[in-house]
Amino acid sequence: MPELPEVETIVRGLRATLPGRRILQVHLGKTDFIDEPAALEASLPGSKIVSVKRHGKFIVLDIEPSNEMAQNFSLLVHLGMTGRLVVCSPNVPIAPHTHVFFELDDGRELRYTDPRRFGSIQMLQESARADLLGKLGADPLETTVANFIAVLRNRRARIKALLLDQRVLRGMGNIYTDESLWRARIHPTRIGAELQDAELRRLFRVVQLVLNEAIRLGGSSISDYVNSEGKPGEYQFRHRVYQREGKSCYRCGASIRRVIVAGRSSYFCPRCQRGPRKKAPQ
DNA sequence: CTTACGGCCTGGGTGC
DNA sequence: TGCACCCAGGCCGTAA
Numbered sequence: 001m002p003e004l005p006e007v008e009t010i011v012r013g014l015r016a017t018l019p020g021r022r023i024l025q026v027h028l029g030k031t032d033f034i035d036e037p038a039a040l041e042a043s044l045p046g047s048k049i050v051s052v053k054r055h056g057k058f059i060v061l062d063i064e065p066s067n068e069m070a071q072n073f074s075l076l077v078h079l080g081m082t083g084r085l086v087v088c089s090p091n092v093p094i095a096p097h098t099h100v101f102f103e104l105d106d107g108r109e110l111r112y113t114d115p116r117r118f119g120s121i122q123m124l125q126e127s128a129r130a131d132l133l134g135k136l137g138a139d140p141l142e143t144t145v146a147n148f149i150a151v152l153r154n155r156r157a158r159i160k161a162l163l164l165d166q167r168v169l170r171g172m173g174n175i176y177t178d179e180s181l182w183r184a185r186i187h188p189t190r191i192g193a194e195l196q197d198a199e200l201r202r203l204f205r206v207v208q209l210v211l212n213e214a215i216r217l218g219g220s221s222i223s224d225y226v227n228s229e230g231k232p233g234e235y236q237f238r239h240r241v242y243q244r245e246g247k248s249c250y251r252c253g254a255s256i257r258r259v260i261v262a263g264r265s266s267y268f269c270p271r272c273q274r275g276p277r278k279k280a281p282q
Numbered sequence: 283c284t285t286a287c288g289g290c291c292t293g294g295g296t297g298c
Numbered sequence: 299t300g301c302a303c304c305c306a307g308g309c310c311g312t313a314a
Contacts, residue, residue, distance in 0.1 A: 002307055002308090003307055003308095006307070032290095032291095033291095057307095057308080078308080079307085079308090080291095080307090080308055080309080081291090081306070081307060081309095082291090082292080082293095082306085082307085097292080114291095115291075115292050115293070116290085116291045116292050116293085116306090116308095117290080117291055117292085118290070118291070118308055118309075119308085155283095155284095156283080156284070157284065157285080158285095161284090161285085164308090166308090166309085173307050173308070174307060175307055176307085219307090220307070221307095222306080222307065223294080223307090224306090225307065242307095262285085262286095263285095263286075263288095264308095265306085284314100285313105286312100286313090286314085287311105287312085287313090287314105288310105288311090288312090289309105289310085289311085289312105290308105290309090290310090293305100293306090294304105294305085294306090295303105295304085295305080295306105296302105296303085296304085296305100297301105297302090297303090297304105298300105298301090298302085298303105
């Protein structure tokens with residue numbers, strides 16, 4: 001579910017309430033998506049949440065342990081396709097598939113809900129966290145157009161696959177990739193190295209535009225996504241191509257098509273986004 | 283360095 | 299009502 005704008009929205013919500021809070025107790029349901037559930041139960045009670053950050057699609061909670069001799073560590077939460085992280089009163093009915101409860105010292109709870117359990121929760125020391133996050137590419141909202149072009153221009157993979165690859169850029173997912181390519185009028189199967197500089201500059205501009213606009217509207221809610229207060233976003237009403245197969249293009253009226261690229265449904269306008277040149281038969 | 287593919291899970295929608 | 303099938307904001311491991 002959640003891509004950069006959804007995760008950013010959740011992080012901003014959590015940042016308003018979590019820093020400074022202590023975790024009193026942890027309750028776990030299913031734990032197959034948690035690296036070391038026993039370590040969570042052992043280390044978190046009594047610890048303090050220092051800060052909340054986003055790194056790509058990861059939510060990073062920096063934690064000060066209750067044991068003053070122990071080192072600070074981080075809790076990395078990835079929401080996968082259907083993960084939710086919500087702060088609420090313990091009286092709020094428990095959504096199905098809620099597997100983690102953090103009791104907070106203000107009487108509220110931080111709950112993790114994830115029907116498909118494609119998400120993950122990891123407790124990492126500084127060096128392990130740096131190893132993991134260091135493998136990711138630049139944040140598309142923080143990088144420069146020069147760097148954006150540099151990481152794409154020599155690649156033989158298709159642009160859609162490159163934008164989805166978290167080692168190239170961190171934070172894009174299926175929705176915002178399609179939305180950006182449509183706005184930049186670039187076909188999803190174009191080869192990175194075959195894009196002109198002007199096209200890459202255009203792509204960079206619309207990626208930032210789309211992501212910022214989506215953040216402003218609180219992300220896209222298709223079926224599962226809600227923010228940290230349990231409320232849906234509104235960017236789904238601004239989608240121009242995503243899940244619009246057979247409907248007419250907002251720009252030219254042609255029928256939107258769906259193809260599989262990099263294993264994912266990819267929506268594009270066959271008229272506005274021209275395909276790569278086909279190989280001439282020998 | 284690539285791509286393709288299957289797998290991880292559950293639920294919702296569709297068509298027979 | 300049941301059932302088979304397809305689809306879903308992500309990512310990992312394997313094989314080629």
